[in-house]
Amino acid sequence: MRIGIAGITGRMGQLLAEEARAAGADLIGGIALDAPEGLGVPLFPDIAAMAAAADVVIDFTHASTAQAHAAAMAACGKAWVVGTTGLSAADEAAVAAAAARIPVVYASNFSAGVNLVLALAERMGATLPAETYDAEIIEMHHRQKVDAPSGTAVAMGRAVAKGRGVLLDDVMESGRHGHTGARRTGAIGFAALRGGQVVGEHSLIFASGTEHIVLTHRAFDRRTFATGAVRAAHWVVSQPPRLYTMMDVLGMA
Numbered sequence: 001m002r003i004g005i006a007g008i009t010g011r012m013g014q015l016l017a018e019e020a021r022a023a024g025a026d027l028i029g030g031i032a033l034d035a036p037e038g039l040g041v042p043l044f045p046d047i048a049a050m051a052a053a054a055d056v057v058i059d060f061t062h063a064s065t066a067q068a069h070a071a072a073m074a075a076c077g078k079a080w081v082v083g084t085t086g087l088s089a090a091d092e093a094a095v096a097a098a099a100a101r102i103p104v105v106y107a108s109n110f111s112a113g114v115n116l117v118l119a120l121a122e123r124m125g126a127t128l129p130a131e132t133y134d135a136e137i138i139e140m141h142h143r144q145k146v147d148a149p150s151g152t153a154v155a156m157g158r159a160v161a162k163g164r165g166v167l168l169d170d171v172m173e174s175g176r177h178g179h180t181g182a183r184r185t186g187a188i189g190f191a192a193l194r195g196g197q198v199v200g201e202h203s204l205i206f207a208s209g210t211e212h213i214v215l216t217h218r219a220f221d222r223r224t225f226a227t228g229a230v231r232a233a234h235w236v237v238s239q240p241p242r243l244y245t246m247m248d249v250l251g252m253a
């Protein structure tokens with residue numbers, strides 16, 4: 001299988017290149033915003049040129065690329081694994097539109113552990129009444145991270161909202177500051193911390209007047225995301241056009 005990597009110079013891109021090779025794939029090269037000389041892998045001028053030479057493109061770049069990459073991938077007709085976070089509603093609509101023509105796995109987190117937490121989060125949302133259990137999500141990441149709250153935190157919030165039969169957009173309270181008033185019943189709260197080189201930590205808290213339940217996931221090595229994304233690439237390349245998640249790849253959907 002021929003894999004191309006969008007964002008090959010990045011923290012994730014470098015590990016994706018290692019993991020693609022370790023999994024026996026043919027790493028055809030990558031693209032970056034401003035790649036240095038002597039990277040040791042072929043660099044393509046843009047995603048369309050790379051996709052033309054690949055069977056599947058793994059994309060961990062920046063949200064600003066999402067709409068252009070979606071259009072280029074749909075036109076090329078190749079499979080696409082998207083790990084970029086911080087996508088707007090319009091960006092996500094563009095990814096979904098591309099998935100009408102090509103198979104796409106789009107996931108905010110490719111670790112198996114987080115995807116199990118997402119399944120549990122939906123179940124807890126469905127089971128624990130919103131009137132009694134306040135849902136709050138805390139995440140911490142490295143100082144270089146550019147989007148907040150993290151894609152994983154948003155996915156956790158969406159899972160809880162789905163379990164409660166509401167839309168996250170209608171109940172999200174993010175980054176409280178100043179005279180906020182009392183907490184709204186049924187709100188799902190978010191707090192984002194940034195510092196040092198934290199790979200990724202997420203806690204989902206359900207707090208009632210008499211008990212707290214906390215689900216915590218800690219990633220110690222971002223290789224867990226890279227191995228998951230390469231696994232998704234091997235899986236998606238033989239799937240029909242559709243928008244898939246990592247839960248589909250893991251057989252948890």
Ligand SMILES: NC(=O)C1=CN([C@@H]2O[C@H](COP(=O)(O)OP(=O)(O)OC[C@H]3O[C@@H](n4cnc5c(N)ncnc54)[C@H](OP(=O)(O)O)[C@@H]3O)[C@@H](O)[C@H]2O)C=CC1
Nearest residue numbers: 007009010011012032033034061083084085108109110225
């Ligand atoms: N879904 C998941 O499991 C995970 C998702 N992520 C997400 O992946 C993304 C990348 O993270 P990370 O590797 O830490 O970030 P980095 O900043 O380390 O790397 C970003 C990469 O994207 C490239 N890039 C940026 N803008 C463009 C552009 N316009 N066109 C082409 N390439 C571009 C950069 O190129 P250059 O070096 O030239 O600037 C670089 O190669 C983030 O959105 C992050 O949240 C991260 C970890 C896990």
Ligand SMILES: O=C(O)C1=N[C@H](C(=O)O)C[C@H](O)C1
Nearest residue numbers: 085108109145150151152200
């Ligand atoms: O930017 C990161 O590093 C990470 N981003 C993803 C997210 O936004 O959830 C996944 C992981 O937490 C690391």
